[in-house]
Amino acid sequence: MLNILTVALLQGFEYGLVTLGVMLSFRVIRFPDLTIEGSFPLGGAITAILIAKGISPLFGVGVSLLAGFAAGVLTGVLNTKFKISKLLSGLLVMTILFSINLRIMGRSNIPLLYFQTLLTPIEKILPKSSLPLILFFFVVILASKWLVDKFLSTELGLALRATGDNEQMIKSLGVDTDWTNILGLGMANALIALSGSLITQDQGFADISMGVGVMVTGLAAMIIGETLLRPKNMWWLSTAMVVGTIVYYFVISLGLRLGLAPTDLKLATGLMVALALCAPALRDRYGINRVLKEAKKRAVAKGRSLG
């Protein structure tokens, strides 16, 4: 059980960055962005090749951030400047990135087991324990969440949120919403590429297919977090992203432990999202308030018939 918890915490913090990115695009600017599945392995590919070539891992992290940002900007430009639909813009960039990632890596898999990564010194602090790593990723997610929260409460951040909330209004207040959409997508994909970069260093390899399913995972984590915490403001929303990711990985690891085949993971994810989406309707139908109301109605009816 403890093992499951540590796995859930580590993966939750690692992939929490993806969920934060998903929140920026899907919730803040309300842009259903498919670029994610390309920008995640983009971060991994860049980091792996740079480390394998003997360049500092920190530099790899920086380049990954910038490349992810550029990928998001490309999607944003296709949508806003060339009026390609949101879904198609993301799909195009995702497809383009598949080839670019292969070009960057030169092959479909780069192992990093014998290379020094950013995480190597951290892993060495306590051999055989993942605690230092969990702490490291906790600090990373906390810092990222803090930055995102701070940014979204600035003048520019408010304009970004209004772009998702009421684009017509913020446009009429003199804001170029093409630019706020592009900026939001850039930031979302920078976070996601950062996640790809750090996860590559933790797992010890980059693989061309590492992005498959990342978006659905992020969406699942986001919806679980929202269902559990029902956030009323931005701070709670971003908190819900991290909590949702941890819960998601906890449930997945638990399922695997209980004998779920890894091939059934997507089925489990799909069911989990469906269940989370059904929750509000179920709550209305079978929730405690409803039950109490029915009981009261029955009591009143009974009283009448007696009177």
Added chain:
Amino acid sequence: MLQIEGVIKIFNRGSIDEKIALQHVDLKVDKGEFVTIIGSNGAGKTTLLNAVTGSVLVDDGNVVIDGLDVTHLPEFKRGRFIGRVFQNPLMGTASEMTLGENLSMALLRGKPRGLSKGVTKNHQIIYQPILQTLGLGLEGRLKDRVGLLSGGQRQSLAILMATLSLPKVLLLDEHAASLDPKTATVVMDLTERVIKENGLTTLMVTHNMEQAIRYGGRLVMMHEGRIILDVSGEEKSSLTIPEVVQRFGVVDEKLLLA
């Protein structure tokens, strides 16, 4: 302040659905003038406002605001000097954001938006008295989401937001039409007060002839994309509903019933 010169707008040009929305419209509005625009459905009132804001690009003619030709300026750039309130109260405010955040965004109309804090303690001190003037008890709800407010409250807030940074032109698009009569009166009185206090140059589209006559110093009637009546001064203030009907015929009986 606002000059509309020979503006023509044709929708679906060349198709069987071709619709001439504006046929060579000329309108010159002086600084501080409050013009009400009335007309039946399809008369071109809203298209005229859209031509001013840039959400509709005109086929011919010019739109000039305070000496600046804005005909080819994109909508968001014109937003710097145009305030607008829509018929739908949901359109003028951001529902997922708080009252304070909405007002802050409005205060920054046309200014560059940087990385300073969106809503500061200082802002909150500024907003309290502004909200107090509404008399709706909103001053204590700066941290509430706007989505929690009623239609009338949201529309009052939208008026504040449209006028907070003193736009050169204020456009009101039937902004009281979707409210119940009592709320509509409150919103209209607020509108008139804000316009008077700040001397705002205003165009107000309305379906309601009584409102068109009661408010503003000039009345313009549109029909089939043309201006068919333009009265101001004494002539406007002595105008009565039957008189308008008698002199210009019932363009649309809905105007009377509204």
